[in-house]
Amino acid sequence: MRAGRVVRQALYSPRDPTVNTRRRAISISAEDKKQANLKTSYEKLLMLACANFLPGDWWVTLTYDDTFLPESREESRKYWRKSMRWYRKYRKDNKDALRYVYCTQLTTSRGGRRLHHHMILRYEDDMDQEKLESLWQWGHVHMRKLKDWDEILDKVHYMCREPRELGVYVPGEQMWTASRGLVRPQITYTTFDSDAIDISVPSGCTALSDPVQLPGYGGYKTIIYIENM
Structure with a gap:
């Protein structure tokens, strides 16, 4: 997923059919799910903001x-x-x-x-x-x-702070809302046959979010970074 200089990569792998569904669900705690949802919401807002706003907004x-x-x-x-x-x-x-x-x-x-x-x-x-x-x-x-890109990124982080820092979290409630007519980030998909594929921040780029991995969903890892000028 690309929004200007900002890129979000997500790596998904199929669920293991030999693992019992109930056991897999139990292995993922409610806190893990909450943190994954909060992080996903933050990353979506970050990508949307980078696709639509600039320093000077x-x-x-x-x-x-x-x-x-x-x-x-x-x-x-x-x-x-x-x-x-x-x-x-x-x-x-x-x-x-x-x-x-x-x-x-x-x-x-x-x-x-x-x-x-x-x-x-x-x-x-x-x-x-x-x-x-x-x-x-x-x-x-x-x-x-907003004076520069760093401040835009900082404000996006601040807009998602309440449930993350203060524990104010209602399942299913949105942390943020977007107006109509915003440009959506560009999304591309690639399929790999090998399980050895991994994702990492490329050389010359700066990480904006620590990698998150939630194995209970089969295999799920995301990173987000900005391409340096």
Whole structure:
């Protein structure tokens, strides 16, 4: 899978038919499954972000005033959807597409529980900030431009931090959401006859994610790296 200079490789091998299915399922702990799902979600977001965003695009944080502070993630999503409907119309009227990825996170700072949103937003013009501030009526908007690729990668990692670091994990719940119309990473497949094939970070590239391997699924290993300039 390729997104610009970023490449994700995954190596799959068939399940061993001689291994009992129930025994194989038991050998994979719930924690192993959770960590594999979290890592896969992070890698998918990383590839999507690298295919669609560049240095100079926006890093946005949307917060809530006490008066409008939502009590649940579902309530916060209603505010989000309403503001994005308005913002999408503004972009459409100006013949610009609205492209973003966002997440909702919970902070327990200042002795309370406060939901807020983070977003990577495609830059169109310097009016983005003024317009978004006027449409987000429930709190404050903090925006700044992403200065380089390292910062894009850092923000993607940050958007996936909540379930990884704080243990806030609901099976089946998405860590992040993407807007419509994003470019999808290019995917190619190759079949090998030999079990001796392995994958590793090529020379001249930098690893962005430690290799993950989950033998219980038959054989599954992924790596992700960026090709150096």
